[in-house]
Amino acid sequence: MLRYHLGWEDAEGRPAQSTGKRLRPVLCLLACEAAGGQAERALPFASAVELVHNFSLVHDDVQDGDRLRHGRDTVWVLWGEPQAINAGDALLALAHLSLTEVTETSVVAASRLLDERTLEMVEGQVMDIAFEGGGDVSLDAYLAMISRKTGALFDAALSLGGLAAGASPENVASLGRCGRQLGLAFQVRDDMLGIWGDVDRTGKPVAADIRRRKKSLPIVFALERAEGDELERLQRVYRAGELSAGDVSFVVGLLDSLGAQAYCQDEADGHRTAALSELAAADLDERAADEMREVADFLLERDF
Amino acid sequence: MLRYHLGWEDAEGRPAQSTGKRLRPVLCLLACEAAGGQAERALPFASAVELVHNFSLVHDDVQDGDRLRHGRDTVWVLWGEPQAINAGDALLALAHLSLTEVTETSVVAASRLLDERTLEMVEGQVMDIAFEGGGDVSLDAYLAMISRKTGALFDAALSLGGLAAGASPENVASLGRCGRQLGLAFQVRDDMLGIWGDVDRTGKPVAADIRRRKKSLPIVFALERAEGDELERLQRVYRAGELSAGDVSFVVGLLDSLGAQAYCQDEADGHRTAALSELAAADLDERAADEMREVADFLLERDF
Numbered sequence: 001m002l003r004y005h006l007g008w009e010d011a012e013g014r015p016a017q018s019t020g021k022r023l024r025p026v027l028c029l030l031a032c033e034a035a036g037g038q039a040e041r042a043l044p045f046a047s048a049v050e051l052v053h054n055f056s057l058v059h060d061d062v063q064d065g066d067r068l069r070h071g072r073d074t075v076w077v078l079w080g081e082p083q084a085i086n087a088g089d090a091l092l093a094l095a096h097l098s099l100t101e102v103t104e105t106s107v108v109a110a111s112r113l114l115d116e117r118t119l120e121m122v123e124g125q126v127m128d129i130a131f132e133g134g135g136d137v138s139l140d141a142y143l144a145m146i147s148r149k150t151g152a153l154f155d156a157a158l159s160l161g162g163l164a165a166g167a168s169p170e171n172v173a174s175l176g177r178c179g180r181q182l183g184l185a186f187q188v189r190d191d192m193l194g195i196w197g198d199v200d201r202t203g204k205p206v207a208a209d210i211r212r213r214k215k216s217l218p219i220v221f222a223l224e225r226a227e228g229d230e231l232e233r234l235q236r237v238y239r240a241g242e243l244s245a246g247d248v249s250f251v252v253g254l255l256d257s258l259g260a261q262a263y264c265q266d267e268a269d270g271h272r273t274a275a276l277s278e279l280a281a282a283d284l285d286e287r288a289a290d291e292m293r294e295v296a297d298f299l300l301e302r303d304f
Numbered sequence: 305m306l307r308y309h310l311g312w313e314d315a316e317g318r319p320a321q322s323t324g325k326r327l328r329p330v331l332c333l334l335a336c337e338a339a340g341g342q343a344e345r346a347l348p349f350a351s352a353v354e355l356v357h358n359f360s361l362v363h364d365d366v367q368d369g370d371r372l373r374h375g376r377d378t379v380w381v382l383w384g385e386p387q388a389i390n391a392g393d394a395l396l397a398l399a400h401l402s403l404t405e406v407t408e409t410s411v412v413a414a415s416r417l418l419d420e421r422t423l424e425m426v427e428g429q430v431m432d433i434a435f436e437g438g439g440d441v442s443l444d445a446y447l448a449m450i451s452r453k454t455g456a457l458f459d460a461a462l463s464l465g466g467l468a469a470g471a472s473p474e475n476v477a478s479l480g481r482c483g484r485q486l487g488l489a490f491q492v493r494d495d496m497l498g499i500w501g502d503v504d505r506t507g508k509p510v511a512a513d514i515r516r517r518k519k520s521l522p523i524v525f526a527l528e529r530a531e532g533d534e535l536e537r538l539q540r541v542y543r544a545g546e547l548s549a550g551d552v553s554f555v556v557g558l559l560d561s562l563g564a565q566a567y568c569q570d571e572a573d574g575h576r577t578a579a580l581s582e583l584a585a586a587d588l589d590e591r592a593a594d595e596m597r598e599v600a601d602f603l604l605e606r607d608f
Contacts, residue, residue, distance in 0.1 A: 059393065063386035082367035082433050085389060089363065089396065090426045096400055097419040100412050108404050108411050115401040122394045129386050 001087040002094075005058055005075050020070070024157040025050045027182070027295060031158040031175050034279075034288035037165025044101035045110055045160035051095035052118055053153055056125070058088035063129065092118070106163050113163070117156035124149025131215055134239070142220045143267075146187040147180065154183030174282035178292075181275035186299045188268040191216035193303065195252075196261060201303045210251050213238055217267065218260040219251075225258050272300055305391040306398075309362055309379050324374065328461040329354045331486070331599060335462040335479050338583075338592035341469025348405035349414055349464035355399035356422055357457055360429070362392035367433065396422070410467050417467070421460035428453025435519055438543070446524045450491040451484065458487030478586035482596075485579035490603045492572040495520035497607065499556075500565060505607045514555050517542055521571070522564040526555075529562050576604055 003009040007018040025046035032042035060066070061074040062084050068074060076084035099111055127145040131137045158179030162172035194209030195218050209216050215223075215238065226234050234254060237247045255261065275296055279289055307313040311322040329350035336346035364370070365378040366388050372378065380388035403415055431449040435441045462483030466476040498513030499522050513520050519527075519542065530538050538558060541551045559565065579600055583593055 055393075059389050063389055080433075083430060085363050085367055085392075086426050086430050086433070088389075089359075089392075089429075090423060092393065092396055093419050093422040093426065096415060097423070100416045100419070107415070111400060111411070111415060112404045115397050115404070118397040119394055119401070122390050122397065125393075126387060126390050129384075129390070 001075055001079055001083065002090060004078070005054060005087060005091075007070070007072075011073070011078055020054075022050060023186070023295070023299070024053055024153060027154065027179065027292065028157040028161040028164075030288055030292045030295065031161025031179070032165045033161075034282075034284040034292060035162045035165035035167035035171055035175065036285055037161075037167075042161045042164035044098045045114075045164050046157070048095040048098040048110075048114055049153060049157045049160060051091050051098060052114065052121070052156070055088045055091035055095065056121060056153075058084055058091065060125070062088075063125075106166070110160055110163050113159055114156055117152040117159075120148045120152035124152065136223070137215055137220050139217075139220055139224055142215075142217060143184070146217075147184060150187040150190075151180040151183035154179040154186065158182075168283075171282045171284070174278050178275045178278035178282070181271045181278060182296055182299060185268045185271035185275065185296070188217055188264055188271065189300055189302065191218060192261065192264050192268070195255065198303055207248055207252055210248050211243060213243065217264055218255050221260050221263050222251075222255055222258050226254060230254055268300055272296055305379050305383055305387065306394060308382070309358060309391060309395075311374070311376075315377070315382050324358075326354060327490070327599070327603070328357055328457060331458065331483065331596065332461040332465040332468075334592055334596045334599065335465025335483070336469045337465075338586075338588040338596060339466045339469035339471035339475055339479065340589055341465075341471075346465045346468035348402045349418075349468050350461070352399040352402040352414075352418060353457060353461045353464060355395050355402060356418065356425070356460070359392045359395035359399065360425060360457075362388055362395065364429070366392075367429070410470070414464055414467050417463055418460055421456040421463075424452045424456035428456065440527070441519055441524050443521075443524055443528055446519075446521060447488070450521075451488060454491040454494075455484040455487035458483040458490065462486075472587075475586045475588070478582050482579045482582035482586070485575045485582060486600055486603060489572045489575035489579065489600070492521055492568055492575065493604055493606065495522060496565065496568050496572070499559065502607055511552055511556055514552050515547060517547065521568055522559050523555075525564050525567050526559055526562050530558060534558055572604055576600055 003013075004011055007016060007020060010016045028046035028049055029039040029042050032045075033039050057069065058075050061069060062076045062081050066074055067077050074084070075087050079087070095114070096111065099107055099114065124145050124147070127141075128149055131142070131145065155176045156179070159172050159176035162175040167175070191209070194214065194216055195207055197208070199206055205211060210219075219238070222234060223231070223238070233250065237243065237251060240247075276293065279292060307317075308315055311320060311324060314320045332350035332353055333343040333346050336349075337343050361373065362379050365373060366380045366385050370378055371381050378388070379391050383391070399418070400415065403411055403418065428449050428451070431445075432453055435446070435449065459480045460483070463476050463480035466479040471479070495513070498518065498520055499511055501512070503510055509515060514523075523542070526538060527535070527542070537554065541547065541555060544551075580597065583596060
C-alpha cells in the first residue's frame, strides 16, 4: 500500500514512475544548504516531512471520499477504508523513524518541531472538515485554517532544513516563517487551480472544486462579498443536495463579477512577498536562497 | 474529542470519571522501578505508550464500526468518521511529543523503539483486518498477528520503562520480551472474555465475539480442529450474511466439545510463564518485580 501510494509501484507491485512534486523535501534540502549545511545532512528530515505529507494525503482521501489522485485510484479504493487508515498510520510512524537516522542532539528538537507542526496540520484538517459541515466561514477563519493545514508542514520543511544545518535559533525561525508563507501561497494557488485550472494540465474536471462544493478561498470570498439574491442563491447552492449544470455556471459567473480571481492572486502574491522578506532577513547562503526563490516562483506560476 | 475519548470529559465537555485500565503505563512505571529507576523518570514514556494505545483504539473503532467502548459512544459515532481519523492522528503525534519531555540522550533510542513497535502494531492491525476478510487462518498466523497487534505495545511499555531507568541493553531486552508475553497473555484472556465473559462484568452481550463473527483465538482453534459436518457448518456461519440464534448456540456448543476454553487457558498460562521467566532472568529490583507479577496475575484472572 505504501509503495503504491508513493508511486513506486503499481497496484500489482510492478515498478512504476513516481508521482508527486516532492516540494516539501526539496525545500527542506534547500533550506539546509541556505543555512550553510550539506544537503545530505537534511535527508532524514526531508524524508520525514514528505512521509508526514503523504500520511495526511492517504487519510484525506478517506475522509473526503476522493477516488483519484494523480489519475490513479486512491489507496482506500483499492484496499478499503480500514486498510487505508492503517497505511496512513504507518506512514506517520515511519516519518518519526526517519528522524532518528540523524544521530545527533538535534533529533529531539527536530522531533518536537515536526510533532508540533503535525498536530497543527491535523488541527487544520479538523477545521476544514468542520467548515464543510456548514455555517459561515469568514476569510480570516479560512486563512487561519490553511495556515495550519498546509502552512504548518511547509514551516516544518524549512525549519528542519535549518536545524540539520545547525543554524541559529533566529535563522531556523526565519526559515520556518518563510515556509509558512510559501505554504499559504501554495494553498491559495491550489484553490485557484481547483476552479480556474486547465483541465489538460491539472487532470481534474473544469471547476472541479465547485462541482464537489468545496469551500475554498474563492468561494469563501464570494460568500463574504455577494449580496441580495446572488448571495441567497450561492448559499443555496452550497447547502443543496444536488448540483445542476446551471449552478456551476452561476457560481463561475458570480466569482467573475466579484473579482474573486484577482483577490486570490493578490492574496497569493502577498504571501510570496512575505516569504521572500523572511528569506532576506535571515543570514543565508546566497546561491541556495536564490534556488528557494525559484521554487517560490514555481509555486505561484505552476498551472498543475 | 481527545478529552472525551480518554474519559476525562463527557460529550458536552463536562468533567467525567476516567475510564480504561491504564495497564500499559502502569507496567512502564513498574518496569522503570524494577530496573532501579525512579518511576517519575518514566512518566513521559508511560504517557506516550498510553497515547499510542488510544490512537489505535480510536482508529480501530472506525475500522470495525464499533459504536460503544466502555459503555460510551465511540468518537466516530459522536463526531463522524473523518474527525475520528483526525483524533487518532493527533493522539499519535501527541505520543511523540510526550517522549521529548525527557531531555536526555535516551529520547532517540526511546523514539526509535516506540516507532518500531507502533509500526508492528499497525502491521498486526493490517493482518487482523485481512484475516476477517476471509480465507483460512492458522493458529500460528493468529498468534503472530496478536504478537504484533497487542504484544508489541506491551513490549514497548516495559522496554521504555527500562530505558528511562538507564537499564543495560540486556535488561531492556528482557523487559521487552516479558512485556510481549504479557501482551499475548492479555490478548488471549481478552479473546476468552469475548466469548465466555460475564455479561454483568464485561458490559458486553453473551458470546459477543461470536455475534460479530470475530475470528478470535477460540474460533481459529475450532476452525483448525473441527471436522466433517461440524467444520462445514462452522465455516458457513463465519461466511454467511446473517447470523441466527441457532448459529450462536451451535458455535458455543462446538467450542465446548472441542475443549477450546481449556486450550485458550493453556495458551494464556504458557505466555504468563514465559513472561515470568524473562522477569526472573533479568537483573531487577525485587519489590518492583513482585508488583509486576501481581499485574500479570490480574491480567489473567480479570473477568472484565
